[in-house]
Amino acid sequence: MNRYAISHWPDSAELLERLYRLANELPIHQITREKMQEYLSYFDTKCAKSKEMITRAQEVIPGGVQHNLAFNYPFPLAISRADGAYLWDIDGNRYIDFLQAGGPTLLGSNYKPVQEKVIELIRESGPVTGLFHEYELKLAELIRSHMPSVEMFRMLMSGTEACMAAVRAARTFTGKNFIIKIGGAYHGWSDQFVFGMRVPGLGPLDAHGIPAGCYQFTQEVFPNDIDALQKRMEENDKEGGTAAVILEPLGPESGTRPVLRDYNAQVRQLCDRFGALLIFDEVVTGFRMGLGGAQGYFDVKPDLTVFGKCVAGGYPGAGGVGGRRDVMVCYAAGIGGPMGKRAMVGGTLSANPLSCAAGYFAIKAIEEAGAHLKAGAAGDRLGKGLQEIFQRRKLPFVAFNHGSICHMETGAAMLMDIKNPNIFKEVGARKKVMEEMGAAMTSQGIITLAGSRLYTSMADTDEVIDDALERFDRIFGDIEIKG
Ligand SMILES: Cc1ncc(COP(=O)(O)O)c(C=O)c1O
Incomplete structure (x- = not known):
């Protein structure tokens, strides 16, 4: 069996060309204004507790959150529960989790066998002693x-x-x-x-x-x-x-x-x-x-x-x-x-003993379960599904994946060319498109990294991915050229 999560190597040269065109030559595409209003209303109607908490947090925490990845439009959500492929916010809404904490949780969030070992360790030595463990x-x-x-x-x-x-x-x-x-x-x-x-x-x-x-x-x-x-x-x-x-x-x-x-x-x-x-x-x-x-x-x-x-x-x-x-x-x-x-x-x-034990048991678990291969297969399914949506809907967006690391480029701000004379004029608008994508996806029950990157985990079964693809398909049904 392939020991690596990449089942096929995407043609980078061809990809780079398409990404270049998307970011530098084609008109900016965005979610239709009408639909965007609908997506944004989700945050007011369904995320009241998050909104209240973040408003309070803005008084004592610069920007309201401690972590760049949490700094999302229109406001950050407060998450209270994580399990496998899913997250729940404090208002009780459930999300498919393609952030996976920014990458570390290859086994899925809060993976119980590792959690148990960590709790055992804490009971014995506490999280830190300063001496060798x-x-x-x-x-x-x-x-x-x-x-x-x-x-x-x-x-x-x-x-x-x-x-x-x-x-x-x-x-x-x-x-x-x-x-x-x-x-x-x-x-x-x-x-x-x-x-x-x-x-x-x-x-x-x-x-x-x-x-x-x-x-x-x-x-x-x-x-x-x-x-x-x-x-x-x-x-x-x-x-x-x-x-x-x-x-x-x-x-x-x-x-x-x-x-x-x-x-x-x-x-x-x-x-x-x-x-x-x-x-x-x-x-x-x-x-x-x-x-x-x-x-x-x-x-x-x-x-x-x-x-x-x-x-x-x-x-x-x-x-x-x-x-x-x-x-x-x-x-x-x-x-x-x-x-x-x-x-x-x-x-x-x-x-410290906690970090080392958690790393040891997680890597052991990845090895035993082939987590990188399972997460990689989920990434392949997601990448392929997104490509199919973009093709069928005739959108210029680009999706690709290297195993469980998936990219979904829409605004493509990071792919702008420094020599593009419009870079400083356009980069803000492109970032805005990505921000809005992130918000639309959240409102449809999917958390991503900045609306453009998706990490899959071992917990992403075919059902989870197919469910996500249906949600993405709905969002990509309402796209217009930015006026
Ligand atoms: C490639 C790479 N290097 C370094 C870092 C920094 O790691 P940390 O956030 O743990 O400081 C990151 C974080 O996202 C990363 O993606």
Whole structure:
């Protein structure tokens, strides 16, 4: 049996062309104004308790929510229950959950066998002691057993921290400074990575509150442009060299701009040639793509891998770096690494027993149930169904999926080209279309990530997906060109 969640590799070149056209050449399509009013009335009539709670929250929480993914139009919903494929808000409305917490709950929300193990652990040791616990070892060994590139593993609290730590180890090990990322990718919100986010070429546009010096050594190159990467590395060699290239192996933003099939292998070759480390950010792809991660699927061995989300099984404290022993020893707690240098990392709650046990039992459960394959099959069914709807309804929208990571591009704001002269005029309108899509879907009982990304889980049976597709079909029946 295929050990990876991708049953077929979509033709990235053809997809990129269609996505380009949707975002840069075709007129913006939106939900009809009349229908949108109807969808918005749902929030006033059916979500009164959420509205009241969020209004109160706005007094004490900036923006009313603590989490970017929860910041939805017309107002965020307060969720009180999660189970498998479904969420319930405090007004008692049920939703099909294609957010899946932003990716970590591959087993479905609140998966009982893992929950029971976590409760058992808490009863015994509490969530944290600050000292070593058996599950730190068990989790590290389990990850290593699935990913040969991970000779050693350091657990941290988030993907953001793990990206910072990976860069620090790369710089410590190589003695070089430059970090090259692929434009549009998200590697957390640390000072050096709020650069080239969402739309390739944007550079420091989002870097409010970050002095320019912080990203002095961060560079971006355009996705899939291997020549540009080579040139960048040649230039860097004249100024001390590249410490690492960091990338999301499916392409920026979880494959929103899909990677060409052989790109990762080409980057590996360049890194070897220029003495730079290759860092795979597998925060989303590990273990959604499979227990061997995207690196297993592409058969490319990174020097370092960044983990997040699934690594703590949907529980808090989800971050980590794994990789080559000679690089990883740079983190050695309290003692010097190679060359007597030490890449400093820390965290009072890092690698706490709760996070490690949750990660261990969740990964074990994924392995036993083949959760990545089941979620991948659900993603295939959803992706195919959406493509069929767009085709039948003659809509320019684009749906595609890499296993359980599904993309549904309508406003396609992130796919705008930096060279498009209308970018600053249109990007707001495109974002608005996506926001409205998200609201319409919520009103029809489906939660998505920002109206454009959908994560499936093992809990998504054919019935769940078919039910969702019927709801999507209704929404896509009322689309007009924006006037
Ligand atoms: C590819 C990627 N890297 C890093 C991160 C940051 O992880 P965290 O939100 O745990 O800080 C994310 C979060 O969505 C991500 O998608």
